[in-house]
Amino acid sequence: MAAVLAGTGLLAGCAPGADVAAGPGAGATTVPGEGGSPAPSGAPAPRGTPSATPGPAPGAAAPVLAEGVVPARVDVPAIDLSEPLIDLGLDGEGAMEVPVDADDVGWFTGGGRPGGRGPTVIAGHVDSTTGPAVFFRLDELVVGDEVTVTDVEGGVVRYTVTEVIDVPKAEFPTARVFGAQPTDQLRLVTCGGAFDRASGHYEENRVVFAEPVA
Amino acid sequence: MSKQRVIRTLTIGGVTAAAATLLAAAPAAAETEVPEPSTFTSAFTVMATPDQVINNDGAVAPGEPGATGTFDFRINSDTEVICYDITLSGVTGDYQSPAKTATHIHQAVAGKPGPPRISFPNPVDQGDGTRTSSGCLQGPFTTGVTSDAGADTGAGFTLAQIEADPAGFTGDSHTAAFSAGVVRGQLTQVPVGGVATGAGGTAQSAPDAGLALGAGALGLVGAAGAAAWVVSRRRVAQES
Numbered sequence A: 001m002a003a004v005l006a007g008t009g010l011l012a013g014c015a016p017g018a019d020v021a022a023g024p025g026a027g028a029t030t031v032p033g034e035g036g037s038p039a040p041s042g043a044p045a046p047r048g049t050p051s052a053t054p055g056p057a058p059g060a061a062a063p064v065l066a067e068g069v070v071p072a073r074v075d076v077p078a079i080d081l082s083e084p085l086i087d088l089g090l091d092g093e094g095a096m097e098v099p100v101d102a103d104d105v106g107w108f109t110g111g112g113r114p115g116g117r118g119p120t121v122i123a124g125h126v127d128s129t130t131g132p133a134v135f136f137r138l139d140e141l142v143v144g145d146e147v148t149v150t151d152v153e154g155g156v157v158r159y160t161v162t163e164v165i166d167v168p169k170a171e172f173p174t175a176r177v178f179g180a181q182p183t184d185q186l187r188l189v190t191c192g193g194a195f196d197r198a199s200g201h202y203e204e205n206r207v208v209f210a211e212p213v214a
Numbered sequence B: 001m002s003k004q005r006v007i008r009t010l011t012i013g014g015v016t017a018a019a020a021t022l023l024a025a026a027p028a029a030a031e032t033e034v035p036e037p038s039t040f041t042s043a044f045t046v047m048a049t050p051d052q053v054i055n056n057d058g059a060v061a062p063g064e065p066g067a068t069g070t071f072d073f074r075i076n077s078d079t080e081v082i083c084y085d086i087t088l089s090g091v092t093g094d095y096q097s098p099a100k101t102a103t104h105i106h107q108a109v110a111g112k113p114g115p116p117r118i119s120f121p122n123p124v125d126q127g128d129g130t131r132t133s134s135g136c137l138q139g140p141f142t143t144g145v146t147s148d149a150g151a152d153t154g155a156g157f158t159l160a161q162i163e164a165d166p167a168g169f170t171g172d173s174h175t176a177a178f179s180a181g182v183v184r185g186q187l188t189q190v191p192v193g194g195v196a197t198g199a200g201g202t203a204q205s206a207p208d209a210g211l212a213l214g215a216g217a218l219g220l221v222g223a224a225g226a227a228a229w230v231v232s233r234r235r236v237a238q239e240s
Helices: A136-140 A174-178 B002-025 B160-164 B209-218
Strands: A071-076 A081-088 A105-108 A118-124 A146-151 A156-168 A184-196 A201-212 B042-048 B068-076 B081-089 B103-107 B116-120 B130-138 B169-173 B183-186 B188-190
Touching: A071 A118, A081 A118, A118 A174, A136 A184, A136 A201, A146 A184, A156 A184, A174 A184, A174 B042, A174 B068, B042 B160, B042 B169, B068 B160, B068 B169, B068 B183, B081 B116, B081 B169, B116 B130
Parallel strands: A081 A105, A118 A184
Antiparallel strands: A071 A081, A071 A146, A105 A118, A146 A156, A156 A201, A184 A201, B042 B068, B042 B183, B042 B188, B068 B081, B081 B130, B103 B116, B103 B169, B169 B183
């Protein structure tokens, strides 16, 4: 599969740019925040839409894990995938940077790490402009399949797929995929749905959710 | 339920004085609740824990043991809208803060105190040990806290400041028992919108490669589901 794509590196849907957008500097902080105030005040108008709350939140607060270790490799036996990981950050528009090379799989360095708190998010292309890419077979994964992540220190964390979803990119569940969690989580992301010729983008993302093997 | 408790607290604390303080601090123009916008310019998340709480003197002042909080924010800095999904777990007791609510983004780096810039509706008990709060607010923002200079601490603040320096901001919530903060954590930026992990080479009606690349280079996005953030994603690809 990899040989098909060698040297292309031309992924219309993948155009990472510079890092975080610039902006005005933060102002000086001259005012104390909270704490010790003698004047308790109200907390008016409780509101909220519980259905929109991201992620499962256990009733009893789970212990918060420490930070994990930088991941180095992902293995998914069910689809014969075993790939080293490259670093991925943010592009100039605040979206996730994606691998330049269709053969590469990367992880979001601003998120969680295996063995630690929060989701480790791993992304790869489903295809290039010319053929299948490294995550072409991600759609074969089903609940119960195993994914292992090896970190740079040689540690191995085994995960089990718990859910697979296809979501329109316009409704991407940012908090569910990238949001902070006290526990160790894994996400695998690629493209899916219809391909829009005009934009050079797929309209959906496939997201595989996995949790450490108990 | 928690609202009733808060009212009781106010009454016990001296309703006249407290009410006068609130009225005096009430801003002329406060943020408004708005529907979720179709596009965002950035997203942030917070893992809030008790051990990160800092009091006004800059000393560690641990919050409620065992409590956690996750704060997920999506920002459109062009329209000054921030959407929030906040979940507190293991937090007990009434909220308490000199601000108009007790759940905030403060401008404060890790380990330091700082003024509140945005005041969010307090998370509400879901009956399962968690409290949640979700919605979207459009600035200009006010907190109800007055600075030494006499202005609301939200005055002049813009969401672009968070985008410029996420680590300079912290999310927290305050209760009567843990007035310095029940949990707290710094903002970290996460990707916004979908992930561009395909170029159509295996799509059923595979496009001409040249056409696809050209369209991408021009930033033309016609897909019904495509968000505006995609439009300007046309920079030359580069690895991190």
